[in-house]
Amino acid sequence: MIILNLLFTFILSIVFIKLIIKNATGFGLTDVPNDRSSHNIVTPRGAGIGFGGAFFISNFIFNFSFFIENGLVFLSIFLVFLIGILDDNKDASPKAKFYVIIIATLLVFFDDISIYSLGNFFGYEISLLYFALPFTMFALSGFTNALNLIDGLDGLAASVSIIILSTFLYIGYVNEDELIITITSTTIVGLLAFLFFNWNPASIFMGDSGSLFIGFIISLVAVISVQYIHPITVLYLGAIPILDTIVVMVRRIKKGLSPFSPDKTHIHHILLKFFGKKVKKTVLFIALVQSLFSLVGLMLALNSEELSSGISSIIALVAFIGITIFFYMIFTGMQKRQKLIEKLSNRKKRN
Known part of the structure; x- marks a missing residue:
């Protein structure tokens, strides 16, 4: 049954995405280039409506009882999906998107999906107690937005997401968690279908209907997975979106700007210049880096007991903080050098 579900999701995603490409102008789903865009022609967007719609329809048809049993989970994903569609079509405000994610978090909290602990360190558990809900809200909204921010090059968000989701799929498989397996596998095949149209040069973009949908799904399965793995492991499994968000926001704050102000200082923007504007090479490099982080995360996940009982958890946390500082120094330095060269x-052109 699961093979039929995945095959149906894949085919339906392709059909839906083709329909969106054909009718993008009529649906109001076109992306007009601006000074932050990496493309220079009007391009259809909203492919997330295609693979997101396929996700819900296929799971409803092939996993009806499971779908109803986990109704709050699928409803929470659907709400985020809807605000993404609205944003692609009408440009929803950041506040509206944030409020919807908060409501979606409350729904899964009622289904007992939350971060109740930051894990064991030296055998002592750091319980969040009454801070469990607000911390879960912060984590879900933060990562959902983080994935949205890396959606800046053809194939980038989809490639990185497939890698991250695959690691959580493996964790779900090892721990026989049907919810994680179902959500991740059907999302992965939808993204694979989307990559046929989004690989450079892209014929369509995923839009916020895709990036918010995927970002929320990844953060959701990460929260579910915390019952099997140490929370520190999640930092490695979702490293690229997390590191990019931290580095960019710290840089903006240091400049006296809002951490949410848009610009072209993300890791993928800097690497794109470094690789001579070669999008495919940039995307493959970032995907490779995420793959390496995911392998480290899986190694930590497979040794979760050791991570909780000894000094390993502290080492893993300090190492990630060190990596964050390293990323900040490297990419800030690269950005300054690129600005100087420009x-x-x-000056030479004017002379």
Whole structure:
């Protein structure tokens, strides 16, 4: 049954995405280039409506009883999916998106899906107690937004998401968690279908209907997985979106700007210049880096008992903090050098 579900999801995603490409203008689903865009022609967007719609329809048909049994989970995902569709079509406000994610978090909290602990350190558990709900809200909204922020190059968000979801699929398989397996597997095949249309040069973008939908799903399965793995492990499994968000926001705050102000200083923007504007090479490099982080995360996940009982958890946390500082220094330095080169190049042109 699961094979039929996955095959149906894949085919339905392709059919839906083709329909969106064909009718994008009529649906109001076009992306007009601006000064932050990596493309220079009007391109259809909203492919997330296609693979997201396939996700719900296929799970409803092939896993009806399971779908109803986990109704609050699927409803929470659907709400985030809806605000993404609205944003693609009408440009929803950041506040509206944030409120919807908070409501979605409350729904899964009522289904007993929450971060109740930060894990064991030296054999002592750091319980969140009354802070469990607000911390879960912070984690879900933070990562959902983080994935949305890396959706800036053809194939990037989809490739990174497939890698991250695959690691959680493995964790779900090892622990025989049907919810994780179902959600991750059907999302992965939908994204694989989408990549046929989104690989550079892209014929359609996923839009917020896709990036918010995927970001929320990844953060949701991460929260569910915390019952099997140490919370520190999640930092490695979702490293690229997390590191990019931290680095960019710290840089903006240091400049006296809002951490949410849009710009072209993300890791993928800097690497795109470094690789001579070669999108495919940039995406493959970032995907490779995420794969390496995911392998480290899986190693930590497979040794979760050792991670909780000894100094390993502290080492893993300190190592990730060190990696974050390293990323900040490297990419801030690269950005400054690129700005200097551009300034010198413009000066030569004027002379």
